[in-house]
Amino acid sequence: MKIAIIDYGSGNLKSVTKAIEYASKNVLQKSDVKILNSAKEIDTFDKVVLPGQGSYKQCYKSLISVDGILDELINFVIEKEKPILGICVGMQLFSTFGDEDGGSKGFNWIEGNVRKINIKNNDFKLPHMGWNNINICKKSKLLFGVENNSHFYFVHSFAFDVSNKQFISATTNYSIEFVASVEKNNIYGTQFHPEKSQINGIKILENFVKI
Amino acid sequence: MLKKRIIPCLDVKDGRVVKGINFIDLIDAGDPVEQALIYNNSGADEICFLDITASSEKRDILLDTVKKTAECCFVPLTVGGGVRSIQDIRKLLLAGADKVSINTAAIKNLDLISESSSIFGSQCIVVAIDAKKISDNSWKIFTHGGRNPTDFDAVEFSQLAEQNGAGEILLTSMDRDGTKKGYDIELTKKMSSCLNIPVIASGGVGNLKHLKDGIVKGGASAVLAASIFHFGEYSIKQAKEYLKNENVPVRL
Numbered sequence: 089m090k091i092a093i094i095d096y097g098s099g100n101l102k103s104v105t106k107a108i109e110y111a112s113k114n115v116l117q118k119s120d121v122k123i124l125n126s127a128k129e130i131d132t133f134d135k136v137v138l139p140g141q142g143s144y145k146q147c148y149k150s151l152i153s154v155d156g157i158l159d160e161l162i163n164f165v166i167e168k169e170k171p172i173l174g175i176c177v178g179m180q181l182f183s184t185f186g187d188e189d190g191g192s193k194g195f196n197w198i199e200g201n202v203r204k205i206n207i208k209n210n211d212f213k214l215p216h217m218g219w220n221n222i223n224i225c226k227k228s229k230l231l232f233g234v235e236n237n238s239h240f241y242f243v244h245s246f247a248f249d250v251s252n253k254q255f256i257s258a259t260t261n262y263s264i265e266f267v268a269s270v271e272k273n274n275i276y277g278t279q280f281h282p283e284k285s286q287i288n289g290i291k292i293l294e295n296f297v298k299i
Numbered sequence: 300m301l302k303k304r305i306i307p308c309l310d311v312k313d314g315r316v317v318k319g320i321n322f323i324d325l326i327d328a329g330d331p332v333e334q335a336l337i338y339n340n341s342g343a344d345e346i347c348f349l350d351i352t353a354s355s356e357k358r359d360i361l362l363d364t365v366k367k368t369a370e371c372c373f374v375p376l377t378v379g380g381g382v383r384s385i386q387d388i389r390k391l392l393l394a395g396a397d398k399v400s401i402n403t404a405a406i407k408n409l410d411l412i413s414e415s416s417s418i419f420g421s422q423c424i425v426v427a428i429d430a431k432k433i434s435d436n437s438w439k440i441f442t443h444g445g446r447n448p449t450d451f452d453a454v455e456f457s458q459l460a461e462q463n464g465a466g467e468i469l470l471t472s473m474d475r476d477g478t479k480k481g482y483d484i485e486l487t488k489k490m491s492s493c494l495n496i497p498v499i500a501s502g503g504v505g506n507l508k509h510l511k512d513g514i515v516k517g518g519a520s521a522v523l524a525a526s527i528f529h530f531g532e533y534s535i536k537q538a539k540e541y542l543k544n545e546n547v548p549v550r551l
Contacts, residue, residue: 102395106370142420213497213520215422215466219302219344219550239302239550241375243422243466262301284375284397286339 089117089297092133094161095125096151104139104175107283111293119297127156130164135296140177144186144202144246147177148194158195165197169274173230173296179270179277180248188246198272200250205263212263214245220260222268222280228257230269230276232295238288240268240280247279302550303514304344304521305538306377306499307528309334312351314360332367338528339372341535344550346372347400347523350380351444362394369395379427379469388415392423400469402427403442406449406456409463416464425499426465428453430486431473438486445473454490461496468494469523471501479505479526487517499523507533507541514547 091108095101105121112119124130138161140147152158165172174182183194186202194202207214221237240260247266250256260268260279270277276296282289310317315329327333335346346368350361358381365378378391379400388399399419405412405426416424429445430438430453438453457468470490472483482500491498497520500513504524513522527533539549 102366102393103369103373103397106395107373110373141422142418146417210492210495213495215496216301217422217467217497218304218520220300242301281375284373286373289373 089119089135090133091119091121091135091137091297092124092130093121093137093139094151094157095123096147096154096157101139104137104283107290108137108293108297111290112297114290115294115297117297125154127154127160130157130160131168133164133170135170135299136161136164136172137296138172138174138178138181140175140179140181142177143189144177144180144194145189145192148181148186148192151181161195165275171274171276171296171299174275174277175283176244176279176281179279180246182270182275182277183248183250186246197275198248198250198255198270198277199252200248202246202248205245205247205266207263215243216245216262217243219285220262220280222258222260224258226254226257226271228269228271229299230271230278230292230295231257234288234291239285240278240282240288241284242268242280244279248277300548302344302548303519303542304499305342305510305535305542305549306345306347306521306523307338307343307535308347308349308501308523308525309529310349310351310525311361311364311380313357314364317351331364332371335368335372335376338535339374342539342551343374343535344521345375345377347377347379349400350378352381362390365391365394365396377425379425384411385415385418388419388424392419396423398423398425398467400425400427402429405460405465406440406442406451409459412460412463412465416466421464421466424465425467425469426457426460427469427471428457428460429471429473430483432483432486436489441473445476453486454493457490457494457498461494465496467497467499469499469501470519472503475503476501478503481505481509482513482517482519482522484512484517487513487519491518491520497521507538510538511542511545511547514542515545
């Protein structure tokens with residue numbers, strides 16, 4: 089199994105890499121996990137992970153500044169229908185548009201906009217940072233074997249308002265209810281960080297390795 | 300529901316834990332990686348390393364420690380101590396830290412907060428404030444591990460830090476640190492109520508009720524403690540069970 093982690097200058101790739109290697113060992117698959125910072129080899133991989141930290145706009149800008157990468161990703165995900173896992177802003181980029189930082193378009197693979205979480209009062213701080221439980225709302229390959237109400241680690245201030253609710257696999261509550269994970273055919277995404285979510289997160293990465 | 304976080308903090312010097320955990324099943328009481336793993340497995344919500352290495356040539360040892368910890372601990376790792384530049388932050392993040400805590404350098408230079416948060420994202424920039432009570436309702440910031448007084452009002456500065464992109468404030472009361480008398484609730488309350496970002500309370504925990512007070516009375520989103528966990532007085536699990544019984548939302 090060859091898994092590429094796309095490096096476009098966004099944050100901590102080491103923990104994602106290590107967590108996927110660890111999860112692969114658990115399911116007895118030796119994965120070749122590689123951090124990729126160019127578009128060239130993507131096609132030779134079986135799966136792609138798109139991490140993301142920082143602002144939506146900045147992430148989109150940094151990503152498309154990698155020559156040819158968006159075309160390669162579209163080819164990988166849309167034409168070849170190979171699995172992709174977006175994490176945090178990586179997942180948000182699957183959307184149509186993100187409001188953050190003046191606004192930017194996204195890939196439009198899953199229709200909907202990324203908006204700031206609507207905080208009702210000062211008891212709710214932003215970023216939504218820490219461990220929160222998820223409500224699983226559909227049968228999902230990525231969440232297979234994960235118990236409803238399990239805890240995952242979140243760090244974000246914006247959330248993905250998915251237009252077609254059937255692509256939402258789990259939600260979470262913080263002031264309002266919003267999307268915790270998405271699943272549309274071969275496209276998987278989590279707002280939380282599986283690589284920082286202990287046993288539950290490793291379970292999700294095991295599922296992704298097995299898909 | 301978002302849970303309140305319990306964060307054990309390890310003081311690390313030259314790659315060794317200074318105040319180690321007093322657990323019988325530890326092979327090497329001074330190995331930070333091994334101790335972090337114990338906390339990781341026992342339900343800590345995050346782990347914090349505070350590097351107190353004095354000499355700069357030995358600072359790379361910390362990167363190695365962070366690297367090894369990131370290979371086996373799958374909870375967020377915050378690293379602080381002696382962080383002075385964008386380059387320092389980048390090195391720590393690349394080694395596997397999830398958040399970097401900046402103290403003296405951030406107080407001296409607000410631009411470091413805004414610059415680092417725009418490059419790496421607010422979520423990984425923690426501004427550490429060491430404060431001492433000066434008079435009624437007034438706390439001043441001290442730098443260099445609490446040795447040097449400044450003119451900055453702690454609460455006002457925390458607001459500036461927020462405006463400049465800090466993702467979180469790690470608030471240590473110097474009056475309480477090491478006393479086991481509990482957090483400075485008054486200060487924690489004052490700061491958390493005027494900020495929109497989370498405040499981590501630190502300094503002075505002597506028992507489990509102090510953790511609860513920091514959260515319930517102080518309004519902290521997370522509580523940091525060192526000695527009560529290191530010396531085996533309480534386990535993370537005990538702390539969480541206590542808080543749960545007291546109706547504080549925790550991850551069990």
